[in-house]
Amino acid sequence: MDTGFFIIAKIVGAFLLVDTWLVLALVGVMVALLRQRYRTALWITGGTMLSVVVLSAFPLADPLLAKIEQTYSANSTPERVDGIILLGGGGDLDVSRRWGRPELSEGGALCRRFSTGAPISRS
DSSP states (O other): OHHHHHHHHHHHHHHHSHHHHHHHHHHHHHHHHHTTOHHHHHHHHHHHHHHHHHHHHSOOHHHHHHHHHHHSOOOOOOSOOOOOOOOOOOBOHHHHHHHTSOOBOSSSHHHHHHHHHHHHHHO
C-alpha cells in the first residue's frame, strides 16, 4: 500500500510542475509539426508562450505560500535540546584539503545549515 501511494504521489507531483507542462507542450508542438498541422503547433506555441509570460509577470508562489504559512505556524522551540543532527554535504573538500581547514561551498542552503548550526550548538 505504501509503495502504491509513493508511486501515485510521485506521478501526481510530476504533473503539478510547470516544467512538465512545458515539456509536454514542446512534445505536442513536435508531433503537430511532424504531422504537418501547423495551425495546431502555432496554437500550442502561443498558449505556452502566454502561460510563461503570465506566470513570469504575476508571481503566484509567494502569496499562496504566505497564506499556508499563516494557517500552519511553526512549532515552538523545545525547552531542552539533547543534540543536533546536522546533515552536511556543503563543504568543498578540494579547497578544504588545500587550506587545511573546513571551507564551505559557494552558497546555497547547505552552507546556511553549517553556519546556522554552529551558533545553535553553542547555546
